[in-house]
Amino acid sequence: MVELAARAILTETEHGTVLLDEHTxxxxxxxxxxxxxxxxxxxxxTVLEAAAALCASNTGVNMDDAERDVTALFEQLRRGGLVLP
Structure with missing residues (x-):
């Protein structure tokens, strides 16, 4: 299970989202x-659930590619302190 850190604020925009780190x-x-x-x-x-959601929302995206991309994003956010594993 992945959880957004308390300092992370997620806001919907017209074309996606903005994730703000309140501390920095x-x-x-x-x-x-x-x-x-x-x-x-x-x-x-979880990362796998996010990958599955990505596959469901994008035709042509396979699970292996989705899992790799979601894992990469998760790792960037984890290093930044914005998600908790």
Whole structure:
């Protein structure tokens, strides 16, 4: 289960989401694909569940590629302190 850190604020935008780190003021803008993953994380989903959601929302994305991409995003967010494993 992945959880957004308390300092992370997720906001929907017209084209995706913005994830704000309240402690540093840094933010990450995502497109619709990233938004799907972040919504899954915000709901307490796992990396595999986020990858499955990505596959369901994008025709042509296979599970192996989705899992690799979601894992990479998760690792970036974890290093930044924005998600908790």
């Amino acid at each position: 003021g840094r933010y990450w803008m995502t497109n619709g694909t990233g938004a799907t993953v972040l919504r899954s994380f915000a709901a307490g989903g």
